[in-house]
Ligand SMILES: NC(=O)c1ccc[n+]([C@@H]2O[C@H](COP(=O)([O-])OP(=O)(O)OC[C@H]3O[C@@H](n4cnc5c(N)ncnc54)[C@H](O)[C@@H]3O)[C@@H](O)[C@H]2O)c1
């Protein structure tokens with residue numbers, strides 16, 4: 001397997017599932033970082049091995065995970081192409097974060113984004129150089145690609161030429177219909193450079209949807225010290241996570257896959273209701289707590305859910321989302337009860353500031369769909385609108401001394417924030433989704449209030 005996005009979640013989830021499902025090491029993961037080489041250098045120096053710390057109120061359990069067989073810098077497109085071209089590679093997994101898909105509000109690759117435009121330009125020149133080169137002359141892949149989509153296009157081009165055959169791409173990012181999102185970003189780069197390649201990708205790459213769940217905060221220095229003390233190994237890439245884990249997948253694996261079901265993964269034909277349950281009840285609640293919780297002075301998810309005010313807002317939002325989670329088998333009451341317990345795990349110090357980042361792409365998946373569904377049903381959508389109100393007030397928190405906005409769309413957001421204060425709510429609400437009308441803007445505005453009261 002090849003993985004893009006060598007972060008904490010890949011180590012606690014897909015790499016852990018693979019290790020648990022495959023004790024004989026028939027599978028290995030060549031994992032690539034996204035932007036900097038740091039995580040690859042650390043892991044490569046440890047032969048890909050790292051400690052997973054499973055943490056609950058009863059204590060910590062330590063386990064060495066051995067499924068990562070190689071770690072590379074994401075900028076090494078040559079190595080990525082070599083590995084994807086290999087017929088031994090059957091699956092490509094992704095945890096590259098939501099904004100890294102660079103999709104516009106129409107769900108298609110946003111070619112107006114400067115990083116996308118740059119990569120398209122590099123791909124076009126590369127393709128032209130290849131067309132001009134003598135037939136059979138191997139051409140090095142372009143080295144300067146910034147996006148995962150463009151890098152994968154080079155990889156699939158190499159596989160097509162090598163006759164490597166069909167394979168599966170599994171997005172493990174918190175996006176609705178994440179398989180379709182992966183297809184759109186990759187095909188969005190492929191189509192403008194080669195229609196033939198786009199057709200090959202459509203015919204040979206199975207884009208698998210997956211709902212992925214395991215709360216995994218960023219690793220801290222204290223985690224590194226704790227692992228050293230408990231195990232005797234100075235592991236520089238441990239990952240601390242909760243005992244709960246869930247993986248639901250839908251789609252074909254034409255070149256095979258690890259038997260992830262042995263570790264509890266579930267394969268289904270109909271993933272959408274499960275995806276919505278997770279994205280709305282868990283991630284939507286996380287975003288609510290991230291903004292409203294910080295505005296009320298809290299630092300972690302566990303601190304925020306212990307606050308009765310935040311807890312009441314959380315229940316209101318869950319009630320709204322639950323109106324639209326009606327598929328049999330979802331067990332929404334059980335899921336909510338389990339979430340209460342997971343969020344209250346105070347030994348998992350999940351920083352609200354980490355969850356708050358990239359609010360614009362996250363709220364489009366986590367709050368806006370519930371708000372639109374509520375309004376369509378003739379209700380106000382007040383609890384979902386509160387998430388947007390809290391996001392706006394958290395963006396403005398600390399006035400002139402506020403930190404730069406941590407969002408891939410920071411330029412647009414900063415422009416709206418710097419404009420007429422009377423237009424900020426409307427500007428940001430419409431930026432999230434232009435289907436949100438004046439009544440929603442007024443509702444969000446009325447909810448922008450003194451959060452501490
Ligand atoms: N942490 C969790 O609890 C959790 C749970 C479920 C799903 N996820 C999904 O996994 C993603 C990653 O989470 P994480 O905790 O591993 O974060 P992380 O910050 O530890 O790792 C993110 C990885 O993505 C790469 N990346 C970041 N921006 C990128 C870009 N623009 N292009 C390509 N690669 C990029 C980084 O280099 C890094 O390798 C989340 O954004 C989410 O969609 C996370």
Ligand SMILES: O=P(O)(O)OC[C@@H](O)[C@@H](O)[C@H](O)[C@H](O)CO
Pocket residue numbers: 098174212213214215216282283286287354355
């Ligand atoms: O990882 P992000 O940045 O998409 O979102 C932050 C959290 O909501 C998220 O990581 C959850 O902890 C996770 O989705 C739980 O499975």
